[in-house]
């Protein structure tokens with residue numbers, strides 16, 4: 167079955183790393199069917215970038231809830247000594263070279279049952295995790311919560327640094343596991359990663375923490391769900407260790423989701439109108455996933471190809487997008503939110519009406535997809551093997 171994959175890329179060469187090399191950045195050409203793409207394919211890197219969108223008087227709001235952050239958000243971080251570390255899931259060198267080689271052999275044996283498309287999904291998840299430099303940069307653009315010095319004692323900054331360190335573990339573990347598996351072209355992965363971090367990300371949060379924390383709430387829930395699905399696929403493919411890795415990472419993502427969701431809940435309590443408008447603002451733009459500027463130096467449509475394949479596997483689809491919005495409508499009790507003024511009331515009605523609309527679009531897209539032929543596409547990350555998209 168052909169998954170939905172209708173938007174097209176054009177390539178725009180930008181000498182932003184001049185004098186050389188010339189780096190290509192993907193620019194997505196909008197089509198009337200773009201809205202039917204899996205949501206993480208909805209990206210608009212060429213959109214106008216607005217900065218400093220939060221009125222300065224709102225800084226006080228974020229200052230005023232710092233003690234609440236210390237009491238209610240920081241406890242969601244685990245002390246380092248109680249955290250898992252990547253080496254606990256990987257072949258152990260301390261048992262001597264023979265035991266290590268034996269454990270690597272066992273790992274390679276386990277991954278043989280995983281299909282190429284599942285492998286690509288895990289690879290994508292790995293690269294998303296390894297984008298933490300871009301995430302931390304993004305969060306430190308948000309006014310009132312940024313880390314002003316790089317080691318600021320503000321609870322906002324403490325959270326951001328510790329959160330980054332947790333994301334760092336996820337990427338390190340998955341990358342090492344995939345490297346030892348021998349099934350991926352590490353050079354292509356590394357080039358993709360370098361392109362990706364160099365390109366950065368534009369998620370439309372405009373230096374604004376109201377918008378930013380809506381984005382991170384959504385992003386963490388999406389990552390929690392996709393890691394959970396990866397765990398199931400790994401188990402079905404015969405690799406219980408990879409399944410345990412994905413499940414462990416999913417548990418961390420759930421904790422992160424809790425933290426960001428609590429922050430929006432608090433903002434709804436202290437500043438309901440502006441927070442409600444921020445939720446609607448991000449939903450109108452659609453949440454852009456962090457890999458939308460992905461490029462491997464070979465395939466200018468790699469993001470589109472990956473998105474189509476992921477949609478086919480059901481890893482992250484428009485249905486998930488609708489379910490995530492529904493989850494937040496319930497979690498933040500948006501339907502019962504009181505004290506909203508005119509525009510914010512309309513924003514609430516817009517957000518609460520979104521899930522059925524998205525599902526209707528998805529159903530139409532499914533019907534259309536059934537009529538299309540599947541294509542075979544080569545992916546450089548797995549030595550140019552072909553996968554159906």
Ligand SMILES: [Fe+2]
Nearest residue numbers: 295333336419
């Ligand atoms: Fe993560």
Ligand SMILES: [Fe+2]
Nearest residue numbers: 386418419422
């Ligand atoms: Fe996370």
